[in-house]
Amino acid sequence: MLPALGVLLAFAVIVALRLRNVDFSLSILTGSLILAVTSEAPVGVIVEAGRRTITDPNTMNLAVAVALITVLGYSLKETRLMTELIEGLRGVLPARVLLALIPAMFGLLTMPGGALMSAPFNEPEANRLGLKPEQKTYINVWFRHVWYWASPLSPVAILAASLAGFTLNGFLAAQLPILAVTVALGFLVGGTFIKDGGRSNHGAKGLPEVARGLAPIVLAVVLSTVGFPIWAALALGVAAVFLIRKVPPRRAFRMIHSGVRWDLAAAVVSMFFFRFVVESSGSVEALFESATELGVPLIAILVVVPLLVGSISGTPTMGIGIIFPLLLPLLSDYNVYVVGIIYAGLIGGYLASPMHLCLILTNSYYRSELGRVYRYLVPSAALLYVFAVAYYLFMNGAIPV
Numbered sequence: 001m002l003p004a005l006g007v008l009l010a011f012a013v014i015v016a017l018r019l020r021n022v023d024f025s026l027s028i029l030t031g032s033l034i035l036a037v038t039s040e041a042p043v044g045v046i047v048e049a050g051r052r053t054i055t056d057p058n059t060m061n062l063a064v065a066v067a068l069i070t071v072l073g074y075s076l077k078e079t080r081l082m083t084e085l086i087e088g089l090r091g092v093l094p095a096r097v098l099l100a101l102i103p104a105m106f107g108l109l110t111m112p113g114g115a116l117m118s119a120p121f122n123e124p125e126a127n128r129l130g131l132k133p134e135q136k137t138y139i140n141v142w143f144r145h146v147w148y149w150a151s152p153l154s155p156v157a158i159l160a161a162s163l164a165g166f167t168l169n170g171f172l173a174a175q176l177p178i179l180a181v182t183v184a185l186g187f188l189v190g191g192t193f194i195k196d197g198g199r200s201n202h203g204a205k206g207l208p209e210v211a212r213g214l215a216p217i218v219l220a221v222v223l224s225t226v227g228f229p230i231w232a233a234l235a236l237g238v239a240a241v242f243l244i245r246k247v248p249p250r251r252a253f254r255m256i257h258s259g260v261r262w263d264l265a266a267a268v269v270s271m272f273f274f275r276f277v278v279e280s281s282g283s284v285e286a287l288f289e290s291a292t293e294l295g296v297p298l299i300a301i302l303v304v305v306p307l308l309v310g311s312i313s314g315t316p317t318m319g320i321g322i323i324f325p326l327l328l329p330l331l332s333d334y335n336v337y338v339v340g341i342i343y344a345g346l347i348g349g350y351l352a353s354p355m356h357l358c359l360i361l362t363n364s365y366y367r368s369e370l371g372r373v374y375r376y377l378v379p380s381a382a383l384l385y386v387f388a389v390a391y392y393l394f395m396n397g398a399i400p401v
Contacts, residue, residue, distance in 0.1 A: 003286035006038025010283075011312050018354040019371045023263070024364065025270040028355065032270075032277040039281035049276035059272045061231055063265040066116060066361065068234035072216065073120030074259030075238055079245040085213025086124045096194050098125055100143045100186060107144040107151075115144045115358035116264065117217075119365045133368035135193050138376040140362045141351070142186045148316070148347050149179035156316045156347075163324040164339045174336045174395070178344065178388050185380050216240040267360050274355065275314050284309055284322050298330060303389065306342045310349025314357065319346040337396040341389055348385035352378050 010031040017027035036045040053059055076082040089098055099122055106118035119140050126136045147154050152168055161171035220237030224230045242252045278284060287308065291301055306323055313319035320343075327342055328334065350356055354370065359377075363370055 002038050003040065003281060003283045004290040006035050006281075007283045007287045007308075007312060009038070010034040011308075015354050019374075021369060024354075024360050025263070025266045028267075028270045028274045032274045035274075035277050035281050035283050039283060045277060045280045048280045049273055052276040052280075053269065053273045056272065056276075059269060061229060062272075063268040064231040065234055066268050067260050067262070067265045068231055068238060069116045070120075070261040070264060070365075071256050071259035072220070072234055072238050072241065073117070075241045075247075075255045076213065076216065077120060077124075078255055079241055079247065081213045081216070081241060081245065082121060083124060084209035086121065088207060088210035088213065090125070095125060095129055096187065096190065099129075099139050099190070099194065100183075103140045103142075103144040104146055107147050115140050116361040116365060118144060119362050123366075129194060131193065132372075133366040134372035134376065135190075136366045137359070137362045137368045137373045138380075139186070139190055139194075140366075141356075141359050141373075141377065142182075142189075142380060144358060145347075145351060146179060146182050146186070149175040149182060156320065159317055159320050160324065160339070160343050163320065164328065164334075164336075166336055166339070171336055171339075174340060175343075177391055178384070181387050182384055185384055189376055189380055212244060215244065261364070264361055264364055267364065268357070271314055271355065271357055271360070275318060278313065279318075284312070285326070288326050301330075302327065302338075302341050303345060306345025307349040307385075310346035311353040312355060313346075313350070314353070314355040316346055316350045319350065335396065337392040340392040344385055344388035344392070348381050348388070351384075352381040 013034060014027050014031040017030060018024065032049070033046075036042045036049070039045045073082070076085075086098075089101075093101065102121050102125075103115060103118040106114060106121075119136075122136065122140055126139070131139070148156055150172060151157065152172065157172060157175075158168060161168045164171070216237040219240050220233045223233035223236060228236075238256070241247070242255075247255070288301075288305060291305060296304075305327070306319070309319045309323050310316065313322065323342060323346060328339070331338060351359075352374065353359070359370075359373070362368075363373060
């Protein structure tokens with residue numbers, strides 16, 4: 001029982017610290033220590049999590065990648081390539097569509113914390129429209145994650161369909177109404193603070209600027225897609241910016257130095273440490289066992305446990321890897337809609353989680369207050385989840401017409 005209580009306590013402490021704008025790395029390390037102390041082998045859990053954090057190549061690869069993302073955004077901004085790109089897009093798209101499209105496009109690049117790539121590109125247009133930091137954060141985070149319900153390239157959807165034994169196309173087809181509601185919610189909430197800023201007069205004349213501004217980004221995306229390490233692809237993207245603008249070496253080094261956000265790199269490392277503490281302590285499994293021992297109804301487990309795990313896991317793939325093997329054996333017979341309840345819970349919990357890396361990095365980049373971001377994000381995620389559960393139950397025949 002103690003490890004299960006430790007999960008809830010750690011989560012509550014992390015949320016409380018983040019709402020008080022305590023540094024994310026410090027908040028997540030505090031939660032990690034609570035998880036470790038309430039586990040059966042505190043010292044062993046900390047040592048093992050520390051060892052895995054240091055030795056796992058993904059830790060440093062992602063930390064370096066995040067640092068390079070900030071350098072890429074800074075370089076594009078300083079060389080005015082970003083300004084030209086946004087101006088060119090404004091010539092063909094309304095402001096509301098542009099603000100949604102940029103994070104959605106980057107959302108196709110499936111990497112942890114990838115919302116940080118779109119944040120700098122949304123910033124000029126968001127500033128022009130007078131958006132507050134928390135509003136910028138909401139738009140960037142929300143529209144980046146629409147692809148969980150539609151993209152055949154999403155590792156989250158691929159893993160869920162595989163573990164449940166469904167075809168990917170069949171699984172995603174069942175999620176399409178959720179995709180529509182996700183997009184609609186984003187535009188409805190965004191419409192409360194985004195006023196139509198009109199279009200520029202560039203029209204098609206702005207297309208060369210769009211192509212030039214997109215070139216470094218497309219290069220990085222294509223290289224990472226064909227197998228280059230993300231950090232290497234981003235480094236070449238930064239180099240492309242310098243080549244396009246013929247930036248002198250001395251100025252290029254100054255841009256690199258000024259563009260790095262070490263606090264974001266530290267957030268990545270602390271996030272990996274937390275993840276490994278969760279895995280090493282077995283705390284999530286303990287939480288699930290406690291729920292079943294207390295005789296909690298199966299439908300309540302299907303609804304509540306995925307939400308909690310999605311909130312504390314930090315990554316939806318990790319949540320699916322934990323929850324699907326635990327919950328699916330409890331179901332004597334299930335279809336895509338029953339599994340959809342579990343899937344929606346994991347995604348819904350993850351979207352608004354203070355451990356959500358995209359939220360952490362966007363929140364830090366825009367220097368927004370998490371509590372104010374939650375005024376938009378939590379109601380949106382809650383409404384989306386309620387609709388999803390109602391839709392799945394209806395399609396499964398549990399809600400009569």
